[in-house]
Amino acid sequence: MSALLVGESVCKYFGGLRAVDDVSFTLGEGEILGLIGPNGAGKTTLFSVAAGSVPATRGRVLLDGKQVSGKSGHRSVHQGICRTHQIVRPFARLSVLDNVLVGHHYGRPGPGHGRPVDHAMGILDFIGLADRAHQLPGELTLAGRKRLEVARALATGPRVLLLDEVVAGLTPVEAQRFVELIRQIRDRGTSIVMIEHVMHAVMGVSDRVMVLDHGRQIAEGTPEQVVKHPQVIEAYLGRDDDEPNDHDEPTHGDGPMGAGDPASGQHAKEKPDA
Amino acid sequence: MTTTAQSRRVRLPGWLSMRALIIFVVALVLLYLAPTVLGLGDYLHNIAGLTFMFMAAGLAWNWLGGYVGQISFGHAAMFGTGGFVAARLTISSGLPFWATWLIGGVVAGLYALLWGHPTLRLRGPYFSIATIGVGEATRLVATYWTDFTGGSSGLSLPIGNGPTKFQMYWYGLYLLAAVVVISYWLRRSRIGLGLLAIKEDVEAASDVGVNPTFYQDVVLFLSGTVVGVCGGFYASYQAFIDPLDMFSFERSISFVLIGVIGGIGTILGPAMGAVVYIVIQEFLLASYPQLYLGLYGLLLIFVILFEPLGLSGLLMRVGRRFGIRPSPSAAAGGMSSAAAVPDQPTASVGAGSTDTKDGPR
Known part of the structure; x- marks a missing residue:
């Protein structure tokens, strides 16, 4: 499998905070890479660097061998x-x-560029919003707006699509449909990196999963390997106090971040960590 | 009409609808012939010419204020720059008057870029405050730069080699026509869609490929250039200009008022706003000058409270009474794009103030 998107020891520091610290990754052509980790692990920051809207402090991201410019998203x-x-x-x-036409007009020139409306309607049809084309985004449900967000991104003709928690906040039925949609997008030839807190969604659809914690990559592999990885379990569930541990370095000041059901990560944000 | 329009639409670019073209040409011809047919009095005739200029300036201000959503309180800086460059050129060179306007306009546009490129990174009120600073600084520099602007005694233009005040009506009309075409094109082409995206959410726009810096710079340059040309027009029209008037804060405010009264972000709203502005300025304030600020203040409050889309919004309401439904994006203060509408004639109704104007007829 040829690597389409490559991150070479990407670092992003905000002053003394190491939001992303020396993370390397690869994304193959036609692959879905899941990106998980507790809140504050640096997933979205890594996305911003990969999408070029934020410059990396060190390291670089390559798309098809060419460096992704960190100066501006466009x-x-x-x-x-x-x-x-x-x-x-x-x-x-x-x-x-x-909304979709903006993506079409200003994205990467590709097939179907002669007929913008047809192309945009085709994408809306695919995403399941065709009958809502003339409504305002505010009239859509949350699931609809998330679909619109994806449709607009698809209209830019991406080779790599970075999905930031598109399933979170949806009802189980909607989530299931969305997972199906993500698979279809991949089948149309777009490689995908997705951040997700809803575990069964990300585990079900990803070819590989990478786990971040405190800006560092702590595990990578197939979904099955990753869920059994001791450091991943520790990052999500915390350490058992009774368990004797030989490496008790309080470097990260591990609180019970994202403790409990990983799917409830969204809510954990609102609650102050006691 | 739909069928004929569709069969002929093939020859028109995507942003131009047959109906808009017909309205435009008919309006142009009517206005061109109006003075000869109606035989307006000298006063009305001259005021009409000045109104055309204010319409053009208001429309140009609206490109930045309405389309991109960056409200400028400093457009007098470009108005004055254009006016004084044109006046200086008229005095010292033998260039034809229209060339002096154009050069003045381009200089004004470049000046706008000079301060705009850094300040356009600011958004909303922050940008507006910066423009106030720019406008005031420019006014002060211009007032003390006596070699160029003549200081507080101003500049008198030689009479005789320029157009007469009577001819200015038609030059104003040409200027307005050109600006209307650019407004329409800017709004309805794919550029207009990008500008709306920037107005809605700069970062999201950038994340789908729109280059906000580039498009904002281009729009500010165009806007500054046209306002500069208007300054040149005004210099020729008055035959005397002084920096205190050309660069005044009231001048900047007048462009804002025209845009807001007419309907910010709409295609022809500022043209209507200019008429209201001139009527108030010439017919009410001439008799009651002490009402100046109070009247405009009240007007602004009323517009913003009750009809944020100004006269255009009012027209849309009237249109709805007559069963013309604007597209959802138009009703929400946005505007449907050209690219979206040609295939769906029903959705295009009310896509611009040109269309809604049909309602009451």
Whole structure:
């Protein structure tokens, strides 16, 4: 498998905070890479670096051998890498169709460029929003707006799509449909990196999973390997106090971040960590 | 009409609809012939010419204020720059008047880029505050730069080699026509869609490939250039300009007022706003000058409280009474794009103030 997207020891520091610390990764053509980790692990920061909207402190990201410019997001879109946002950001006063057309007009030139509306409607049809094309994003449900976010990104003709928690916050039925959609997007030829807190979603659809904790990569492998990895279990569930541990270095000041059901990670944000 | 329009639409670029073209040409011809047919009095005739200029300036201000959502309180800086460059050129060179306007406009546009490139990174009120600073700084420099602007005694233009005040009506009309075409194109082409995206969410726009810096710079340059040309027009029209008037804060505010009264972000709203502005300025304030600020203040409050889309919003309401439904994005203060509408004539109704104007007829 040829590597399409490569991260070479990517670091992103905010002052003394090491949001992403020496993370390397590869994404093959037609692969889905899951990116998990407790809240504050640096997943979204890694996304921002990979999408070129934030420059890396050290290291670099290569798309097809060419470095992704860290100066502004729009350049990497033209290179073929597009991201969605955890909190959806549709253009509120543009119709659903116009939202997608923005992506079409300003994205990577590709097939179907002669007929913008047809192309955009085709994407909306694929994503399941065709009958809503002339509504405003505010009239859609959350699931609809998340679909719109993905549709708009798809319209830019990306080779790599970075999905930031598209399943989180949806009902189980909607989530299941979305997972199916992600698989279909991959089958259409777009490689995907997805951040996700909903475990069964990310485990079910990913070819490989990478786990971040405190900006460091702690595990990588198939979903089965990763869930059994002791450090991953520790990062999510914390250490058992009764268990004698020989490496008690309080370096990270591990609190019970994201403790309990990993799927409840969203809620953990709102609760102050006691 | 739909069928004929569709069969002929093939020849038109995507952003131009047949109906808009017909309205535009008819309006242009009517306005061109109006003075000869109606025989307007000298005063009305001259005021109409000035109104055309204010319409053009308001539309150009709206490209930045309405399309990109960056409200500028400093456009007098470009108005004055264009006016004084044009005036200096008229005095010292033998260039035809239209060339002096154009050169003045381009210089003003470049000046806008000079301060705009760094300040356009700011958004919303922060950008607006920066423009106030730019406008005031420019005014002070211009007032003390007596070699160029003549200081507080101003500049008098030689009379005789320029157009007469009577001819200015038509030059104003040409200027307005050109600006209307650019407004329409900017709004309805794919560029307009990108500008709306920037207005809605800069970062999200950047994340789908729109280059916000580039497009904002281009729009500010265009806007500054046209306002500069308007300054040149004004210099020729008045035959005397002084920096205190050209660069005044009131001048900047007038562009904002025209845009807001007419309907910010709409295609023709500022043109309507300019008429209201001139009527108030010439017919009410001439009699009651002490009302100046109070009246504009009240007007702004009313517009913002009750009809944020100004006169255009009012027209859309009237249109709805007559059963014309604007597209959802237009009703929400956005505007449907050209690319979206040509295939769906029903959805395009009310896509611009040109269309809604049909309602009451």
